[in-house]
Amino acid sequence: MTDYRPDPQISSLGDEFYDAVEPAAFPAAIPRFLNRRWAERIGLGGDEAWWEAHFCRFEPLPGNLPRPLALRYHGHQFRVYNPDIGDGRGFLFAQTRDSEGRLLDLGTKGSGQTPWSRFGDGRLTLKGGVREVLATEMLEALGVNTSKSFALFETGESLVRGDEPSPTRSAVLTRLGHGHVRIGSFQRLAYHSDADSIARLTRYCLKQLYGEEPVADDAENVARLFQKVAIATAKLAASYLAAGFVHGVLNSDNIAISGESFDYGPWRFTPRWEPGFTAAYFDETGLYAFGRQPEAIHWDLAQLAGCLALVGEAQPLAAELQEWGGDFGDALIDALVARLGVVPRDDAHGQQIAAAVLACLEGQPVAIDRFFFDWRGGRDPGAERYPGEPFRHLAALTGEVARAPADPYWAEEQPCSLGIEEVEAIWAPIAEHDDWSRFEAKIAAIRRMGDAMRSPEPEASAGG
Numbered sequence: 001m002t003d004y005r006p007d008p009q010i011s012s013l014g015d016e017f018y019d020a021v022e023p024a025a026f027p028a029a030i031p032r033f034l035n036r037r038w039a040e041r042i043g044l045g046g047d048e049a050w051w052e053a054h055f056c057r058f059e060p061l062p063g064n065l066p067r068p069l070a071l072r073y074h075g076h077q078f079r080v081y082n083p084d085i086g087d088g089r090g091f092l093f094a095q096t097r098d099s100e101g102r103l104l105d106l107g108t109k110g111s112g113q114t115p116w117s118r119f120g121d122g123r124l125t126l127k128g129g130v131r132e133v134l135a136t137e138m139l140e141a142l143g144v145n146t147s148k149s150f151a152l153f154e155t156g157e158s159l160v161r162g163d164e165p166s167p168t169r170s171a172v173l174t175r176l177g178h179g180h181v182r183i184g185s186f187q188r189l190a191y192h193s194d195a196d197s198i199a200r201l202t203r204y205c206l207k208q209l210y211g212e213e214p215v216a217d218d219a220e221n222v223a224r225l226f227q228k229v230a231i232a233t234a235k236l237a238a239s240y241l242a243a244g245f246v247h248g249v250l251n252s253d254n255i256a257i258s259g260e261s262f263d264y265g266p267w268r269f270t271p272r273w274e275p276g277f278t279a280a281y282f283d284e285t286g287l288y289a290f291g292r293q294p295e296a297i298h299w300d301l302a303q304l305a306g307c308l309a310l311v312g313e314a315q316p317l318a319a320e321l322q323e324w325g326g327d328f329g330d331a332l333i334d335a336l337v338a339r340l341g342v343v344p345r346d347d348a349h350g351q352q353i354a355a356a357v358l359a360c361l362e363g364q365p366v367a368i369d370r371f372f373f374d375w376r377g378g379r380d381p382g383a384e385r386y387p388g389e390p391f392r393h394l395a396a397l398t399g400e401v402a403r404a405p406a407d408p409y410w411a412e413e414q415p416c417s418l419g420i421e422e423v424e425a426i427w428a429p430i431a432e433h434d435d436w437s438r439f440e441a442k443i444a445a446i447r448r449m450g451d452a453m454r455s456p457e458p459e460a461s462a463g464g
Helices: 009-013 036-041 048-055 126-141 183-191 195-210 218-243 290-308 314-340 347-361 368-376 389-398 420-433 437-453
Strands: 018-020 030-034 069-071 075-077 080-082 092-097 103-109 148-159 168-177
Touching (some): 009 092, 009 195, 126 148, 126 437, 195 218, 314 368
């Protein structure tokens, strides 16, 4: 087990960045998901009483924050600026280092009211918690840079919601993520014309999220941080597409400065490559549709540039924004080729393979998960499922390249997918009979796929 390394660096920012809060006192604490795998990686763990004390009652971890902190931020929500938001049903509970020295945050969802709750009850439905666990496990398995669901407790309250049959059961979720700072954190400071705090937060993010020492020149710090955020968000957008994932709510307060995906509400996996596929029923214009996610993230990044321009020079920020499309294109090539499990001979060959993959998926009646499962598993691309020139072209491009080592997962009959119908089928026995067997089996299946996806990298092919 990795040693536990508490390091509550958030305290160095100062009280104006957050509000100390008290967690809700819940009538019950029933463990529904405990991520012992990630707990071991950060040197934490114990019996169920230990988990309950720290991740349902939120008793402070040794050497960590004495009280939870609700962070202050603003954000654009569906392109409408909102200065009245913040951590309204969650807080930052603790910070620790992993074995690589990364600073990780343990933050919550559904842990009670804060000064930013407005008229909300600060709670999370159990179904919402189950959905987030499934999303994070699936995305982690597919190689997306995502927060991890760390603990989910059912809390014994009845909640009324407009989008679920009510009353419905309550829960509290703890996430493990690389950073709690988001674009909206900078937007709040810009709203108040607080250039000094923007400079301070920039230095914090450079050092704590990207492991780089800030310099005396804050304009240079701003340019360095923005470049890193631009590259990280380009990779995030590309990974969403390669995974066939739709986040659903890519507001600026939902984009982390670390480039890590988090906060899963109305998410979906699109069965096929449909650019207009949406996840949220309230996304009536398709602003955050599958194919528009890169555009949405780039727009949010532009809002960050406007904030940082209060401290740095506008020209380097504008230039980085201009280059973002190229960064995204390169990241998409890498993500698509990686999901195929092949190693191109060179960059040009990688571009050809990625273009061929897109030609196979765009406008074709082929399921995304099935497509990658078959091709990575070495199934005959000439089978009836894959007729036509795009598939023959891809077969020719990948016929002699190095492939990832075989794993028993690829020999199974069906790929591990997570369509909305299956999510509902997993939830139904929980709601009706408190039967968690399908949920637990799905987590095991997802992790089996993830292990196969993380098989040792294939060696480069001859001439590569």
